[in-house]
Amino acid sequence: MSKTEMTSTIPVKNKSLKIKTKKSTVWISVTSVILFLISWELISYYKLINPLFISSPIKIVEAATTLFADPRYWQHLGVSAYEFSLGFILAMAIGIPIGIFAGWNRIFNSIISPFVSALYVTPKVALLPIIIIAFGIGVASKIVVVFLMAFFPIVMSAQKAMSTLDQNLIKAARSFTASEFQIFKTIALPSTVPFLLNGIRLGLGQGLIAIVVGEMYASTAGIGYHLTHAGQNLKTAEMFVGVVVIAVSGVILTGIIGLIEKRFSSWKPE
Missing domain, CATH: 1.10.3720.10 (MetI-like)
Structure with a gap:
């Protein structure tokens, strides 16, 4: 592989790596929100905290x-x-x-x-x-x-x-x-x-x-x-x-x- 081809491939790899990283962080954020809502609903359903204070x-x-x-x-x-x-x-x-x-x-x-x-x-x-x-x-x-x-x-x-x-x-x-x-x-x-x-x-x-x-x-x-x-x-x-x-x-x-x-x-x- 020539030097020019190598330098042109590096930015493409970096860009794809950034896209993958961004997607993974988005999924982590979405998952954390879903888990939080599920936990909140369960706490309210089983009345671990008075539902009057936190609803569901x-x-x-x-x-x-x-x-x-x-x-x-x-x-x-x-x-x-x-x-x-x-x-x-x-x-x-x-x-x-x-x-x-x-x-x-x-x-x-x-x-x-x-x-x-x-x-x-x-x-x-x-x-x-x-x-x-x-x-x-x-x-x-x-x-x-x-x-x-x-x-x-x-x-x-x-x-x-x-x-x-x-x-x-x-x-x-x-x-x-x-x-x-x-x-x-x-x-x-x-x-x-x-x-x-x-x-x-x-x-x-x-x-x-x-x-x-x-x-x-x-x-x-x-x-x-x-x-x-x-x-x-x-x-x-x-x-x-x-x-x-x-x-x-x-x-x-x-x-x-x-x-x-x-x-x-x-x-x-x-």
Whole structure:
């Protein structure tokens, strides 16, 4: 076999090995989930733990079938989706420019850094009473909570991205008389994309937490409100339906971000 043929066969073997490894990990994940559900069903069936506390997968599926046939449940989901979407879009629209500019401009970073650091570590739940007083128990307060929870991971990821820029590359660009705007557009922005996507993924998780907590604290509609109502009436299966809906939504959204992040992973500086 010639040297050229050998080098061409190696990538093919590596690719097939990666595909096999990926398939095996998928099967392991699927098997673990199935075993978990079977164990859960058996624990509930034999009442090793009070079924009132954990329900069972079969009863949760039955409750989900009933709930999804009820238009009122879809209204709750629609309210939560609207609050989450608007709050998260605002967090990205405001957080990304602020984070990038803070990482690019030292003076601006020095101005906002104390406030960002302080508010980032402050539990947003502690601010809920103030937010409810200011914006009421309607949609607006939940949008504000989602915004606050998602805003800071996005800002700090953008700041982190700007701090990882290759200074030698910037110096080289300046030596070729590139303007600050050209450096920002061609070097800084592409380098921030992978970090921004990571911040957005973290913000998604925080935003989902915010929407549930906000609606459970004070609301008249939404998935969090329905969870509270089901818990107060000891409808454990309906509670778990809400938990599953939130979990599946989070997995789907983070999966989409993960695919986009993988597409731009080659842009991340070493």
